[in-house]
Amino acid sequence: SNKDVYAVIGSPIKHSKSPWIHTLFAEVTQEPVEYKAVLGNEQDFAGSVDAFRAEGGLGLNVTVPFKQDAFNYATEHSERAKRAGAVNTLVFREDGSVLADNTDGVGIVRDITKNHGFNIQGQRVLILGAGGAVRGILEPLLSEQPSAVVIANRTVSKAEELAQDFADLGSVSACGFVDVEGAFDLIINGTSASLSGELPPVPETVIQSSTVCYDMMYGAEMTVFNQWAQKQGASQVIDGLGMLVEQAAESFFIWRGVRPDTTPVLTALRDSLKQG
Ligand code: NDP
Known part of the structure; x- marks a missing residue:
């Protein structure tokens, strides 16, 4: 085809929603984009990427377990990718250089501020979890x-490490779940506890009537945390589907210089999720 080729690479990759999302972006923006799913070789990420580039691939989204490999593969890194230590977007330039970015954080921030109208400035924010996803959004x-x-975080030392690494960017502190004090304006659940139907044991007093809660997980049913x-x-509970679509839109923008309207894509994705 005469379309420009992009893909998401991961292992496993079958269940990725990225090809669906980017194909819709290409339709709504009329960009000549073809977007595939690539099963990466866990023993040889660079080999998998080299093969994709040899076929003319212009960019990749990167998912589990390759986000760190992608960081190492790249020759240039955005500031937010450096801070995240992980990469979900690669750009293969004509001169052979490889630009790495991480759009997960801007994805959640845009979902919260633009799609849900919540202004983060001046607000008290509680983040549950200290894994790769949380590092990416800080x-x-x-x-x-x-x-x-x-x-x-359950493992407090990991939260402390994050607080240290980002201390130059604002007021960041760390503690264990049961030691959280006071109420918050925004609470983000970045643990994978919801996967196993578990709740981080934070005091109920973290929530007041104006608190907005955001679970990075999503599914057909409301997550245990949001319930x-x-x-x-x-006052509002939000799941991570908007984050997924917004990070994809940011990657699309990096590749194409065109920002797709995410609203129809998010609506269609929500419908298909409900239908199973
Ligand atoms: P990691 O494995 O890097 O981190 C997992 C985190 O969850 C750690 O902080 C871990 O604590 C904590 N955790 C795991 N199980 C429990 C439990 N039973 N009780 C309390 N805490 C627990 O995962 P990621 O950071 O990559 O992903 C976290 C979540 O974010 C996942 O659910 C993922 O699906 C979601 N996500 C959503 C995205 C989106 O676009 N919507 C994008 C990226 C991620 P400890 O350090 O103590 O082990």
Whole structure:
């Protein structure tokens, strides 16, 4: 075909929604883009990427377990990719250089601020979890200038490490779940506890009637965390589907210089998720 070729690479890759999302972006923007799914070789990420480039591929989204390999593969890194230590977007330039970026953080921030109308500036933010996803969102989140960010994690040392690594960007502190004090304006669940139907054991007092809760997980049913937050009287509960679509839109923009309207794509994705 005469279309420009992009793909998502991961292992496994069958269940990725990225080909579906980017194909819709190409339709709504009328960009000549073909978007595939590539099963990466876990023993040889560079080999898999080289093969894709040899076939003319212009860019990749990168998912589990290759986000760190992608960081190492690249020759240039955006500031947010450096901060994240992980990469979800690669750009293969004509001169042979490889630009790495991470759009996950800007994805969640845009979902919260643009799609849900919540202004993060001056707000108290609680983040649950200290894994790769949380590391990826801290730079874009802190650039919105919240008054304070508290990172709570099961393994407290990992939260402390993050707080240290990002201390130059704002007020960031760390603690264990049961030690979280006070109420918050925004609570982001970046743990994978919802996967196993578990709840991080934070005090109920973290939620007040104006609190907005965001679970990075999503599914056909409301996540356990969002069910709990709703029961505690949170003003709004949001799942991670918008983050998924917004990070994809940012990658599309990096590759094409065109920003797709995410609203129809998010609506269609929500419908297909509900239908199973
Ligand atoms: P990691 O494996 O890097 O980190 C997992 C985190 O969850 C750690 O902080 C871990 O704590 C914590 N955790 C795991 N199980 C439990 C539990 N039972 N109780 C309390 N805490 C627990 O995962 P990621 O950071 O990559 O992903 C985290 C979540 O974010 C996933 O659910 C993923 O699906 C979602 N995500 C969503 C995206 C989107 O676009 N919507 C994008 C990226 C991620 P500890 O350090 O103690 O092990």
